[in-house]
Amino acid sequence: MASDVAGETSLLLGGEDVPPVHESNAAGRSPFLFTCDHYGRRLPKRLSNLGLPASELSRHIAYDIGIAGVAEDLARALDAHLIAQRYSRLVIDCNRPPHVASTIPRLSESTVIPGNEALSQEATEARRREIFEPYHRRIDAVISRRLHDQAPTVLVALHSFTPVYAGVARPWHIGTLYRRDTTLPPLLLKALRAEGDLVVGDNEPYAVSEQTDYTIPVHGEARGLINSGIEIRQDLIAEASGQRQWAERLARILAEIEAALRAERVI
Numbered sequence: 001m002a003s004d005v006a007g008e009t010s011l012l013l014g015g016e017d018v019p020p021v022h023e024s025n026a027a028g029r030s031p032f033l034f035t036c037d038h039y040g041r042r043l044p045k046r047l048s049n050l051g052l053p054a055s056e057l058s059r060h061i062a063y064d065i066g067i068a069g070v071a072e073d074l075a076r077a078l079d080a081h082l083i084a085q086r087y088s089r090l091v092i093d094c095n096r097p098p099h100v101a102s103t104i105p106r107l108s109e110s111t112v113i114p115g116n117e118a119l120s121q122e123a124t125e126a127r128r129r130e131i132f133e134p135y136h137r138r139i140d141a142v143i144s145r146r147l148h149d150q151a152p153t154v155l156v157a158l159h160s161f162t163p164v165y166a167g168v169a170r171p172w173h174i175g176t177l178y179r180r181d182t183t184l185p186p187l188l189l190k191a192l193r194a195e196g197d198l199v200v201g202d203n204e205p206y207a208v209s210e211q212t213d214y215t216i217p218v219h220g221e222a223r224g225l226i227n228s229g230i231e232i233r234q235d236l237i238a239e240a241s242g243q244r245q246w247a248e249r250l251a252r253i254l255a256e257i258e259a260a261l262r263a264e265r266v267i
Ligand SMILES: [Zn+2]
Pocket: 037, 038, 064, 158, 159, 160
């Protein structure tokens, strides 16, 4: 059944599909604002699983395994606002600029995505209009409101990465992901290294670029916010116990960073 999205007839999401934006603790008092671009792995019913078997749709190519649990526990622990996107990155990647080819991947790692082949302009635009844009509009509106209210705001984009990519094992337990901000990433790196038991990636396994990122450049850098991405290795947070432990660890570290930023009157 067609529904109305922003005044236009829906070509993608129907009555049985959930809205793309998920939020927790919208009234949270923490300066940290968490985003989670690859939180979910839902598929709009109309897309018929993109022609993929369930085994592919539960892999890292579909979403950031484990990060949803970490994000929820972390947001709760810090009383922070979390804005997340429920649909699979295979439908549209909410951390890619919409003009790059990989925004709707036809190939992910070594898996061909049949439902993304030969997409019409109309179908491409529907994914953008019904999933990508509402998510980013919401983040933008929340940041605008916080700036208007003079609420201190530190943007942290939460992600997870696969332990083995294209046959290569990754040694890091956790990594920071940043480019222009010189405030938060050094504090995060220092605190993570001080833990003593972690292999910490400094812009590893990923660094921010205009081709591969959207949330940090657009909502962090362009808005002038203190910001960083955090990437956690997926085998560490595949189960609820690991998610809880990592959320507790990050809550402790981020609380210390908040105290340091307040002491320096940076926020
Ligand atoms: Zn991600």
